[in-house]
Amino acid sequence: DAGVIQSPRHEVTEMGQEVTLRCKPISGHNSLFWYRQTMMRGLELLIYFNNNVPIDDSGMPEDRFSAKMPNASFSTLKIQPSEPRDSAVYFCASMPGQGFGETQYFGPGTRLLVL
């Protein structure tokens, strides 16, 4: 199994630009999670999906952030417009089922730097 795949692995952009991060979950997994990791705030859950449906987006920082999951094998996290404080590592994780008793598996992350 290829594991969770994220692209790009590194992204450098200028403030105000649109950034799109991509995630392919492990085949057959029904849940997908987006996290952000920074030195100051640690690991934060941004949003998660069950069966392609957003369940909880309360962790999304503000309207500049949006996430979609058009099908079971692809999700995007978009930041528009980007700001320097968005610089972080963004992780995607997937899980076989929908809840308790399951394990999340993490992708390699996208390291985002907004200048």
Next chain:
Amino acid sequence: AQSVSQHNHHVILSEAASLELGCNYSYGGTVNLFWYVQYPGQHLQLLLKYFSGDPLVKGIKGFEAEFIKSKFSFNLRKPSVQWSDTAEYFCAVMLDGSSNTGKLIFGQGTTLQVKP
């Protein structure tokens, strides 16, 4: 609100020393418990997990953890660390209940530095 607390933020050990990293959570219901490891520049990898049964759980690379329900704790241990164990360690909790649907609550992480 439910939370996970890792008491040690930065631990420095010499090779062959024993390791214990503390993790406590605040939740009165049933939990699943996890330890993840993040090597420098890499993604989170599962070290071990507890769902039910024997509260002493063995994971990869010689790590183990003990769930003590009365103390709301899930401490990570290793009898003899190696330089290659240098990494950041995260404790995480999954809560039962329909409103939680697989969400993980992470601790702030503990950075372990092993000196050769």
